[in-house]
Amino acid sequence: MxxxxxxxxxxxxxxxxxxxxxxxxxxxxxxxxxxxxxxxxxxxxxxxxxxxxxxxxxxxxxxxxxxxxxxxxxxxxxxxxxxxxxxxxxxxxxxxxxxxxxxxxxxxxxxxxxxxxxxxxxxxxxxxxxxxxxxxxxxxxxxxxxxxxxxxxxxxxxxxxxxxxxxxxxxxxxxxxxxxxxxxxxxxxxxxxxxxxxxxxxxxxxxxxxxxxxxxxxxxxxxxxxxxxxxxxxxxxxxxxxxxxxxxxxxxxxxxxxxxxxxxxxxxxxxxxxxxEALDRYGEKDEAGNILVGNTRAVKGENNLIISTNHSVVVEGLSDIYVIENDGKILIGSKSNIANIKELKNTI
Missing domain, CATH: 3.90.550.10 (Spore Coat Polysaccharide Biosynthesis Protein SpsA; Chain A)
Structure with a gap:
């Protein structure tokens, strides 16, 4: 069995x-x-x-x-x-x-x-x-x-x-x-x-x-x-x-x-x-290479990772960045440095 x-x-x-x-x-x-x-x-x-x-x-x-x-x-x-x-x-x-x-x-x-x-x-x-x-x-x-x-x-x-x-x-x-x-x-x-x-x-x-x-x-x-x-x-x-x-x-x-x-x-x-980085490999991307999760939009920007659990997030004119919102906390940075995001944990 x-x-x-x-x-x-x-x-x-x-x-x-x-x-x-x-x-x-x-x-x-x-x-x-x-x-x-x-x-x-x-x-x-x-x-x-x-x-x-x-x-x-x-x-x-x-x-x-x-x-x-x-x-x-x-x-x-x-x-x-x-x-x-x-x-x-x-x-x-x-x-x-x-x-x-x-x-x-x-x-x-x-x-x-x-x-x-x-x-x-x-x-x-x-x-x-x-x-x-x-x-x-x-x-x-x-x-x-x-x-x-x-x-x-x-x-x-x-x-x-x-x-x-x-x-x-x-x-x-x-x-x-x-x-x-x-x-x-x-x-x-x-x-x-x-x-x-x-x-x-x-x-x-x-x-x-x-x-x-x-x-x-x-x-x-x-x-x-x-x-x-x-x-x-x-x-x-x-x-x-x-x-x-x-x-x-x-x-x-x-x-x-x-x-x-x-x-x-x-x-x-x-x-x-x-x-x-794994999420970036497998997440569904739009025609500009953006991964958008939650109530999010990317306008005139490419290769972004934008995730929101509670709020509406719009990113305009920026590329190669991450924006992560969870429970009112928002982190924004260069996507090339996302592997080090945990270093910010004690700053917010």
């Missing part, structure tokens, strides 16, 4: 001032009319029914999920008492999913990624699910072929050991590599056996729980009672025990140690939309 976990507890600080801790980017409409979370859910609904889609988030964001996904069963909203990285999030969610779907295969997705070719994405997930059914101790990750030298992503180094299912290669992972500097990224791209790590995984729920028991025992011990307790005590146990989990990413705790990991080289137009 294929189920999905969407991790939606991040604070989205790289998209400040539009994304804030009160309303992070996964709940915003950055590309198109749907929010990033809605895009993620709608992308997988053709192959996973809403009853088998689970979302892990913090208490302060539950109302956004209910507003944006009113059809999602309330039991499928998994509430973390605090953010403690991806290992506790995945462990908690695996135990919850196992309560309802004992033999589930678990697709793990971030809540704020862009995928342009959604049919290809679903085909890869379908093939990966088939692989897991025949290899129940395997871990599958999706890796994207680098299209540029990128220092903002981790990389996956793969070996020559591969299998094929439905015309997709399943290649044994040799190593997970941290975000590199520019020189190392250039080497990775040139060598050709490195893929971007998009943080998307498939595994049997039983297998990931067993791996966490081996490689992150404190996390397992803190949460294993979730297997057997009554439903009405579930959140109480989570709230009391979550603090004892190991605050570490799944890459460090499990993926760098487990031996049966495969990567599928994937080509479906992926980006994690983790920066303003």
């Amino acid at each position: 294929l189920c999905a976990l969407i991790m939606a507890g991040g604070k989205g600080t790289r998209f400040w001032p539009l994304s804030t801790e009160e309303k992070p980017k996964q709940f915003l409409s950055l590309i198109g009319e749907e929010t990033m979370l809605q895009m993620t859910v709608n992308r997988i609904k053709p192959i996973i029914t809403i009853e088998r889609i689970f979302i892990c988030t913090g208490e302060k964001y539950v109302h956004f999920i209910k507003e944006q996904l009113p059809e999602l069963p309330e039991r499928n909203i998994i509430i973390e008492p605090e953010g403690r990285n991806t290992t506790p999030c995945i462990a908690l969610s695996a135990f919850i999913i196992k309560r309802y779907y004992k033999d589930a295969t678990m697709l793990v997705l971030p809540s704020d990624h862009l995928i342009e070719d959604e049919n290809e994405f679903r085909n890869i997930v379908f093939s990966a699910n088939k692989f897991i059914k025949n290899n129940d101790e395997a871990i599958i990750t999706l890796g994207m072929k680098p299209t540029r030298v990128e220092t903002g992503y981790g990389y996956i180094k793969y070996s020559n050991d591969k299998k094929m299912i439905n015309n997709y290669d399943f290649i044994k992972v040799e190593a997970f590599v941290e975000k590199p500097d520019k020189e190392k990224a250039e080497v990775y791209v040139k060598e050709g056996n490195y893929l971007w790590n998009g943080g998307m995984f498939l595994w049997s729920v039983e297998n990931i729980i067993n791996n966490i028991k081996i490689y992150s025992p404190n996390t397992y011990e803190a949460l294993h009672l979730l297997n057997s307790i009554d439903q009405n005590k579930l959140q109480e146990i989570i709230n009391n025990n979550y603090r004892y989990t190991e605050a570490i990413s799944i890459d460090y705790s499990v993926l760098e140690k487990s031996k049966d990991i495969y990567v599928i080289p994937s080509d479906f137009g992926w980006d994690d939309v983790g920066s303003w």
